[in-house]
Amino acid sequence: MGDFKLLIVDDEESIIFLLQKIYEKSGYKVFVAADGVTAVEIFEKERPDLSFIDVHMPYSPIDGIETLQRIKEIDKNAYCVMITRIDDRITVAKARSLGALHYIPKPFETEELDKCINEVKQKLGKQ
């Protein structure tokens, strides 16, 4: 279990706090980033199995979509799930065209995230 790496990108401290707590308790290796640039740096270094990226990050120099784009430039097979507070068709379409795995609107329940994790685990053949 310990070898599954998660990257959580959100400029909202409470979300990072929540997800880090939950997924560290679940035994995953969790990396967090409060902005897109840091997230890309972490991704390049750590190569997480799955990234949860908040689309709407007003405090980040680059928003979620651009973060996704840069991550995909580094590894086009990277699994990324977009989290957002805006149900914006254009954003969704963009995220899909950039190869995002899923799209989860806030407020979410962690079960939805768990499903994504399980899906990726299966794809990677990890337990």
Added chain:
Amino acid sequence: MSDLSNCCRYSMIYSFAAAGLAVFAANLLIALFIFFKKPTAKINRLFSLFFASVSIYGFGFFRQALSATPAEEMVSIKILLFGTILIPIFFVHATYAILNKKIYRPILYLIYLLGVIFELLNIFTDLFASNPIPKFGLRYLFQAGPLYPVLALGFAIGITVSIWQLIVAYRTSAGLERNRNRYLFLGMAVGFMGGSAGFLLGYNINLFPINPFSTYCVVLGNLLIGYSIVKYRLLDINVILTRAGVFTVVYTFVLGIPFGLAGWGRAWLTSLFGQEWFWLPMLLLLGFATAGPFLYTYFRRHAEDVILKNQRRYQRALVELSKSMGRIREIDKLYKTIVFTVVDTIKVPFAGIYLKDEEYNSYQLKQFFPKKSQSRFQEFVPLDHPLISLLIKQKRPFLSEEIGVFDKIDLDHGLIIPCFVEEDLLGFLVIGPKPNNQMYTPDDVLIFETLSYSTALAIENCKFWKDIENRQRKARLQEMDSFAYSLAHEIDNPMTVLLNMPNFLRKHFLKYISDPQEQKEVDDTCKHMTQLAERVSGMVKAIRKFGEPTTGELAPLNLQEVIDGYSKLYAPEIKAQSIYFEKEMPNEPIYVNGVAAELQQVLIIFANNAIHAMKYADPKKITLKLTRANHNIARIAFSDTGYGIKPEKIETIFAPFVTSKASTEGTGMGLYNAKGLVLRHKGKIWAESEGHSKGATFIVELPIIEDIKPEDLTKKDEPKWKF
């Protein structure tokens, strides 16, 4: 002595002459007036001819009194009889015409033929009257000829038949017509009773003072009839009788005292003043004649105050109503006040008010009273209805008799009063007949006209306030929408955390609590927190959906199919709640641009509310009706028999966070979301309810699209938001 007999003779001559002149002048005036009031109407022409005949008779009577030679008298009596022959002919014809009765044609021709023969006999022979001699204080007066009784008989038959017809008509008619016929009968009876006494003159019988004073009865009768025909629709019989009565009494005294003094007290006067005795009666006559009109006016007013007490009372009430209406701001309250006050004060059996509704191209029934009169009123009168054109053209109140048969409202001798603002007919009041067969007087109509102006102004006033209120509410609602939207954005992050924290705690830390009792308590508390958080997060999601653009592209679809799909999906759920579900749809398909799933979602929201509202209702029934509101608007009406909506809530139920359910049962977002969905379909949504516990109807109107080709309807795969 010769002076005295001269004086006596002259007083008689002048009495006869004055009576004749009065009949001549009064009837000529009435004849002209009636004719010029409406020259094209057959009834007017006939009555005009009738009065002209009486006028000719009057002229003959007048000339007869002044005839100084037998030859002059012969001309006068022929003129008099010329009129007398025509009178019954035109009277019969006019009576039948005004009562809308047909005379068998040959009989009518026969009557006129007889008239012509009589006239020829009158002009060219002396068979009716001849050999004038001095009598009754007149210098020369005719004597009855051999055919004089035939003339009298013909006259009597014509008059009797007509008056009999009037009696029958009076007894069988109702309301206004009854009043009109009463006038006719009264006037004719009075007139002919007076006039017929003239026949006796031919037989040297004169019962003083019947002649010549009975001739004045002709004038009185004329006045009654003439007035009733010209204004029959608007005069109270009591009023005219009172006026005539007061007039008679006042002038009997005014003229009677000096004349009586001159007649019976002459000996006494002569003993006092000698040759100059006539000065006192003359002076008295002068003085009384001057005072007469004032006395008449004074007594008339007081007499009318008494008989019109009731009328004056409600007229005052209506004027008060007119004044106070401007202060009412709620239009429904205004309608209620008007309708109720009218019924209550005038004691009419019913009243109603219709108002123009541009959207439905008709005048809609807004309020009526009392409840049991509902069957009299139809819901609406179309803008192009003949009644509406009539009201717009004439701009005055109408009596049911003037309108004739009217298919939309059962007026029953009532009144229709239009309300205008400038040229625009805003609406109209419908007022039932006055009690006890009384008729509406000109005063009434005047008051109603005032009432209608005030009503029109008050309606405009209410509309103005409502418009302002609507704008303010709309602004408030929009503000609320955007506030809710930004609120949802602000709280979705903290909500996410709050929603998930309790489960996190339960999952990972519960096991460290050793006491099972305490463990359970923490577990329950966490679950409760999750539930609360779920509810808030539900609201946040609902608010966001409201502003969200439609998920599918609007495409032509058949509303019948949408509703069928919905009922297949949802009817089992409704039936499971032991609710009777009924749907009505037209046979021809109705096409709109839309997304089937979203329209069905709207119906599901309605159904959820209905199920909840009918929890304790009996019967439980949902009716889903699809109709065309007009040629380009489709309407879906969703009715339940639940607890309904309070009038003050009906506007706000589509705002966010409004719920009638207990706080644990709903988010108050259902109708708010439904509104969002309908707005995205460029439709309208509103609710109607007669009030608490009377059920509710939710209505959705969508623009219809015409000219649909089958290929437009091929279903496209709708994109899903998760991929």
